[in-house]
């Protein structure tokens with residue numbers, strides 16, 4: 069009998085909570101890195117902060133990938149598909165990418181006063197840098213988990229696609245991606261419905277601080293939108309579809325006016 073899988077299902081909910089728990093610990097550890105920055109010797113202490121942050125991102129990224137692989141395997145078992153398959157953990161992002169993201173997050177601490185603008189006090193700039201570092205660290209870490217599932221879906225002959233599960237309080241972009249339902253892994257299995265090329269690279273795009281999860285779908289399973297994602301889809305069709313170039317703005321407005329779940 070075909071089983072049903074949904075972005076609002078129990079197992080997706082458990083995975084989301086596990087990913088959320090990991091994120092909380094990550095953000096706590098990124099905040100603790102503040103001790104590496106010596107306000108009196110910012111230039112000299114910054115490299116220590118950078119390498120410590122890099123280490124935290126690497127450790128948590130590997131944990132996110134393991135968590136994703138476990139979820140994939142559990143979902144696969146639940147789907148009862150034949151043949152064995154062990155998902156490979158997605159690789160860590162390139163060191164240059166991690167360093168560039170962290171440097172970008174911290175760039176505000178170097179801002180000096182200009183003619184037109186008085187710089188914020190250093191502690192305010194450090195706070196802002198910390199929040200941005202948390203946001204980019206979350207993206208780098210969770211992307212490693214999300215990529216683990218997308219990669220497994222591409223490589224497992226028994227997987228047909230994946231869907232995005234967005235939080236009720238997610239942004240309009242993530243709600244739009246979630247409302248599209250299942251994305252087929254390859255054009256060959258697409259059957260004229262949504263696929264990665266149809267969605268552009270949006271299906272694989274996750275912004276800083278994004279909490280979205282990727283849910284795999286296997287052969288013989290039927291994907292069903294959760295009631296909240298079905299409502300987002302209805303709002304999209306009613307208010308935004310058929311307005312090329314303006315869909316996201318119209319969808320955001322429709323959500324603000326009609327969705328009972330708040331936008332961030």
Ligand SMILES: [Zn+2]
Pocket residue numbers: 234238239242274275278279280
């Ligand atoms: Zn998201």
